[in-house]
Amino acid sequence: MALFHVRMDVDIPRDLDPEERAETLAREKKYSQDLQHSGKWVHIWRITGKFSNISIFDVETPDELHEILWNLPLFPFMTIDVTPLNKHASSIK
Numbered sequence: 001m002a003l004f005h006v007r008m009d010v011d012i013p014r015d016l017d018p019e020e021r022a023e024t025l026a027r028e029k030k031y032s033q034d035l036q037h038s039g040k041w042v043h044i045w046r047i048t049g050k051f052s053n054i055s056i057f058d059v060e061t062p063d064e065l066h067e068i069l070w071n072l073p074l075f076p077f078m079t080i081d082v083t084p085l086n087k088h089a090s091s092i093k
């Protein structure tokens, strides 16, 4: 198990075909919710006032996270920042 903090900033071009935009967003939602049901996408929080999220992933390896992120339907329109997390020595959990 490895935890990662991931920030995703979305920037969809204004001239993208509205049908393609809606279809991509619908696929993104299903992809995200399937991963949430699987336990791999542990948290997703909207950043106030931005088309961005902060997420926590629980995966086996960085390669697995890379595959998940690479296959996000919105990946072509995202800037993604990944921070690996280690257990803090003072954590009681």
Ligand SMILES: O=C(O)C[C@H]1C=CC(=O)O1
Pocket (backbone or CB within 6 Å): 008, 010, 028, 029, 030, 032, 044, 051, 052, 053, 074
């Ligand atoms: O809305 C977003 O932050 C982008 C993306 C991540 C999951 C999802 O459903 O959409």
